[in-house]
Amino acid sequence: MDLYWIAQAVGVMAFAVGITMFFNRSERRFKLQLSLYSAVIGCHFFLMGANAAGTSAVLNALRTVISTRTRSIVVMFIFIALTLVLGVSRINHLIEILPITSTVVSTWALFRTRGLTTRCIMWCSTCGWVIHNIWLGSIGGSLIEGSFLIMNGVNIIRFRRLQLRGIDPFETENKAVPVSKR
Template sequence: MFLFAQCLVAIATLLDLASFQFKSRSLILMCLFSSVLLTSVHFFMLGHASAGSLMLIAAIRYLYCVFARKTWVMLAFMLLSCLAVYFTWYSWLSGLALSATLIQTFASFQKNDLYLRLIMVVGTSLWISHNILVGSPIAVLMESLFMASNLVGLYRFYTPKKLA
């Protein structure tokens, strides 16, 4: 079961790597939807219901954000995430996962892909910490590569290009 869970998150890693190499906000969010859905299954298989629930909600959120970005829906996703953690609380790690999710929820509702990317750096840092503490090496690798991909995308799309 552990090995299969790690394989799912390995596939999610490939989707994460692809996500921030697109300039299109919609393509970024579709890759994130697919990746996070697989990561949700991974956490459920490892017995981490809070993280699995948060990732499932995040997958639905990313899919919604491809098509719309209403503030009241963002607040509803935040409330739903809080309720999910309330009902699945297992330790302070649930609170860490919730913090990461709330930050990434805010990020995914940003109109500008630059702001989405910058805010995601903070949320991703918290998920890396969470995954280290729950002992999922492939999830740590996935989030670390996700961060690296985001930073490469920031560099590619938002640094001035030097003329030859």
């Protein structure tokens, strides 16, 4: 098996990891799975020779893991600054502003929002990536981000319907459940 097919297999693994993350109601598991997806897709990009995309994806993975430990505005601004410095310096076409903007917005969301708000902002961020990837002609990137758009959109509607029925879909699932008496 040559490197091209290994890279494609890693891309399919990233797709499998990413497509299921929006089912998570747990904020922490959602973010950890998002981070795992970013790391795997970063490896895919490196194997494909797309080093800038690989670097960006790995930076996103690190950002997402750190956002599970802190909601510090300083840390958020460090990641936004890194995204702007590394991204804006590499713009060759105006449309390349979309992924940079999407990354900045999703960074803000991961550090400053929770629950349905996070998912809605991530959905908007994904729109920017889909448009960019279609423009770029990235079949795998378009399919993965397009799938994220659909899956997250469906789950946003599902979670909102639960909220309208008075159910908090983001309530901690790990609450202690009393053991029934025998």
